[in-house]
Amino acid sequence: xxxxxxxxxxxxxxxxxxxxxxxxxxxxxxxxxxxxxxxxxxxxxxxxxxxxxxxxxxxxxxxxxxxxxxxxxxxxxxxxxxxxxxxxxxxxxxxxxxxxxxxxxxxxxxxxxxxxxxxxxxxxxxxxxxxxxxxxxxxxxxxxxxxxxxxxxxxxxxxxxxxxxxxxxxxxxxxxxxxxxxxxxxxxxxxxxxxxxxxxxxxxxxxxxxxxxxxxxxxxxxxxxxxxxxxxxxxxxxxxxxxxxxxxxxxxxxxxxxxxxxxxxxxxxxxxxxxxxxxxxxxxxxxxxxxxxxxxxxxxxxxxxxxxxxxxxxxxxxxxxxxxxxxxxxxxxxxxxxxxxxxxxxxxxxxxxxxxxxxxxxxxxxxxxxxxxxxxxxxxxxxxxxxxxxxxxxxxxxx
Numbered sequence: 454x455x456x457x458x459x460x461x462x463x464x465x466x467x468x469x470x471x472x473x474x475x476x477x478x479x480x481x482x483x484x485x486x487x488x489x490x491x492x493x494x495x496x497x498x499x500x501x502x503x504x505x506x507x508x509x510x511x512x513x514x515x516x517x518x519x520x521x522x523x524x525x526x527x528x529x530x531x532x533x534x535x536x537x538x539x540x541x542x543x544x545x546x547x548x549x550x551x552x553x554x555x556x557x558x559x560x561x562x563x564x565x566x567x568x569x570x571x572x573x574x575x576x577x578x579x580x581x582x583x584x585x586x587x588x589x590x591x592x593x594x595x596x597x598x599x600x601x602x603x604x605x606x607x608x609x610x611x612x613x614x615x616x617x618x619x620x621x622x623x624x625x626x627x628x629x630x631x632x633x634x635x636x637x638x639x640x641x642x643x644x645x646x647x648x649x650x651x652x653x654x655x656x657x658x659x660x661x662x663x664x665x666x667x668x669x670x671x672x673x674x675x676x677x678x679x680x681x682x683x684x685x686x687x688x689x690x691x692x693x694x695x696x697x698x699x700x701x702x703x704x705x706x707x708x709x710x711x712x713x714x715x716x717x718x719x720x721x722x723x724x725x726x727x728x729x730x731x732x733x734x735x736x737x738x739x740x741x742x743x744x745x746x747x748x749x750x751x752x753x754x755x756x757x758x759x760x761x762x763x764x765x766x767x768x769x770x771x772x773x774x775x776x777x778x779x780x781x782x783x784x785x786x787x788x789x790x791x792x793x794x795x796x797x798x799x800x801x802x803x804x805x806x807x808x809x810x811x812x813x814x815x816x817x818x819x820x821x822x823x824x825x826x827x828x829x830x831x832x833x834x835x836x837x838x839x840x841x842x843x844x845x846x847x848x849x850x851x852x
Contacts, residue, residue, distance in 0.1 A: 463489035466728030467560030606688035607631025620783035
């Protein structure tokens with residue numbers, strides 16, 4: 454009887470986890486199913502490029518997973534019963550099915566977060582999903598010269614969106630509204646370069662400005678100021694997929710699944726959560742931020758831990774840490790901010806064209822890593838222990 458592993462979500466983390474498991478475990482012993490609502494892999498880190506009209510390379514998941522032994526099931530996840538170990542899905546024909554698992558890897562990720570601000574859901578555009586980026590693309594294409602675009606949110610996504618739009622459409626009046634200072638988590642060198650790029654692109658910055666309402670043609674700030682906006686782009690953070698919160702899994706108030714250092718649920722040992730869906734901690738006990746930088750390592754950690762528990766191997770003990778923050782500032786400029794293990798900016802930063810090339814290589818490497826989850830290194834597919842195959846990875850009494 455094969456050990457049934459189901460991976461929910463085929464973003465960077467889910468696809469990487471599925472592929473890594475397939476390359477760690479013998480095909481005669483496991484059946485790995487990857488469930489995703491879309492048949493294609495979406496390069497989320499490039500969605501700001503898609504939004505301004507640039508075409509992205511098609512990446513069909515079946516082609517990326519060819520030869521791995523992973524079964525791709527195109528369906529939308531509607532529920533998880535963690536006690537019965539089942540997943541409810543709705544396929545492309547609208548049929549509802551129930552899938553049984555022995556081990557579940559939950560990688561449904563996150564979407565945009567309107568923060569409950571009045572009008573944001575109705576009038577603002579988001580770039581946390583491919584449909585959202587395409588809607589923004591259509592809205593931008595319909596704007597005439599001089600019309601205002603306001604990007605709300607001064608995090609990395611907001612910085613990338615504002616610069617990408619301003620570079621692609623220099624005829625528009627692009628501005629950024631941020632609750633803090635521009636690049637206030639960067640080093641002095643990083644902030645100076647960011648301001649130089651923003652000034653060069655003609656982007657107006659509204660610092661220490663909280664947006665409290667969004668309308669069709671403006672945003673309103675906490676001090677009552679109305680900033681004209683033919684299009685508002687909302688980038689104030691992410692909200693996790695809602696399925697986990699409706700389960701018996703232990704989650705945080707925001708719906709993230711609480712996991713240990715191997716990405717295993719603290720309440721249900723046959724469930725692992727990776728990427729944005731997991732409440733995992735890094736150096737100093739600080740929660741890992743929602744990002745590709747922490748998501749992919751959590752996928753590797755979970756896959757290696759599952760393989761180790763099923764085969765009797767050693768559990769991974771490599772700590773997840775940060776090295777840098779990679780920010781594209783249009784196609785010709787970039788900023789690589791080097792950080793400490795717990796994600797605090799150091800004085801070192803790479804800027805300019807070289808930084809843009811660096812970021813492009815990171816984006817290409819992230820997509821390559823999905824199709825090559827063991828980084829191209831030789832692997833040995835290990836056999837699953839007979840007891841584990843019969844009872845499930847729960848190995849409920851193991852470490």
